[in-house]
Amino acid sequence: MSTLNPTITGVASTAPRSAGSGPRKTREGQRKKVSNVFYSAIAVVVFVFSAFPVYWMINSSFLPTNMIRSADLTFFPGSSFTWNNYQTAIFNQERAPFLPALGNSVMVTFFVLIVSMVLAFMASLAVTRFNFKGRKAFIIAILAVQMIPGEAMMISIFRIIDGWQLLNSIIGLGIVYLSGVLPFTIWTLRGFVAGVPAELEEAAMIDGCSRSKAFWRITFPLLAPGLVATGVFAFIQAWNEFVMALIIMTRPESMTLPLWLRTFQQATQATNWGGLMAGSVLVAIPVVVFFLIVQGRMTGGLVSGAVKG
Template identity: 50%
Template sequence: MIAPGTAHQGVRLGRVSAEARAGYRISFRGRTGRLLADAAGLAVFALMAFPIYWMIATAFKPGRDILSLTPKWFPAPFTLQNFEDAIARPFFLDDVKNSVLIVGGTVLLSLALAFLAAVAVARFGFRGRTAFIILIIGVQMVPLNALIIPLYLMLDGVGQTDTLAGVIAVYLAVVLPFMIWTLRGFVANVPVELEEAAMIDGCTRVEAFMRVVFPLIGPGLVATAIFGFIQAWNEYIIAYVLLASPENQTLTVWLASFTTNHGPEWGPLMAAATLTGLPVVAFFLVLQRWLAGGLTAGAVKG
């Protein structure tokens, strides 16, 4: 005969053992899930990073290795001839200058206009405000290719095709909606009470905004500038359609000159693509912490 206390203790131990097994299963499933998620993330990263690696590796390979039927994963022997050929291509320096002028003008002008529009939308109530916000969102859904012909006809009518100013004007129309929407979130996140306190201390409304609010939305301005820079630097179809003269084209259009009637010149093309991508990578690496923090802050509040 089993004593009552012993039986109760056995039941309790059995219950604890069952709970421990259940906890172990949950912990095991959690670790397995994390491992699978990490593996999936690494696979996606490898899938996206491999083309970039192959482009850079090909840029340093001699021609015989590039066209070899047996792929070589590493550039051996190492050569800079492809970069020399790319830089020696006609209009390289002209197209670098054009890209810098177009992208710089687009980013600076779009930041100024988007900032003023974002302040108006976030701080002031006016008739048509809701319709304006809906328009900003809706414009971003229109495919860019559908606007190429109307944009060309408009610029041709005012004599601005094949000019840097015409391309900058089109780029402004492309990047402004996103920049206004993003900056609106940053401005809305700054409490109005800060401006009111500054105005009580003797500042005008403009002074209060510039001295109090403007420094607080600095990360948002940087994050928005990065997106405007990347979009304008990488754009191809607008520059290709609007800029006919080789001396007026951008680097993205210049890359097309490496595709001839005999096929692509793979070595110089990969070297040119690597050179074209370096400014974007450098710009992003320098300002990435503002990009991450700025997007998070701007998305918190509408």
């Protein structure tokens, strides 16, 4: 009998704990469900708050101007659906034409995108992989430049570009955009390069790869998501910029798309809200298409790079 007491006592002592674990797990599961519902509700509110202006822009672009100005809200065009706003935005010759503005925006955007990616990539490699004199000063200068608002340098920039005889030119506007985009792209890419251990290249070189081959086969694929993310920023920054384009591109034929949108608001006429909304949709489409093209690289680039390595 004495040998059975410990066993019986042990069973009796563990029984209450096992019985109490069920309600505890149930309470934890209920808390998780409540928290999931709470966070999901917040996400829905944030999404609606962010997406509604886009929906209203698209909806208004298909409405007649009189319905847009009406006090009654129209959440869906219905029988009032019209393409006239898009026809006015694209083909109306009374204001600056759409196609030249589109061409100017495309050229300056891809100029800034390509040049900024090449220069920022080389600069980020230099400040991350090599110790040279003035390295810390260069990094501090990058941070300091980003703290200066572009509007504070508008007069200086205008005089410089005018002195170079680059007003109303893609190159002149591209140089101005590069001065604003490069500091951020260098700083962002520097973080991605620093996150890739240099030991990976050293291991590949021990296995017989040259330094350049080790970089392009091991390090570069791991940097792909960083390059894409930084490229998206450079693209959006150059595509949507308005203030600098306003002082550099002064001729109607030199307008970019943000300046072209301004032509729907005139001092002597009422604002053409339908045409303005249609034009805004046309301006937003290339950005959305560009993001859809590269978003796969943003999410899968790190994994694919690691597999290749």
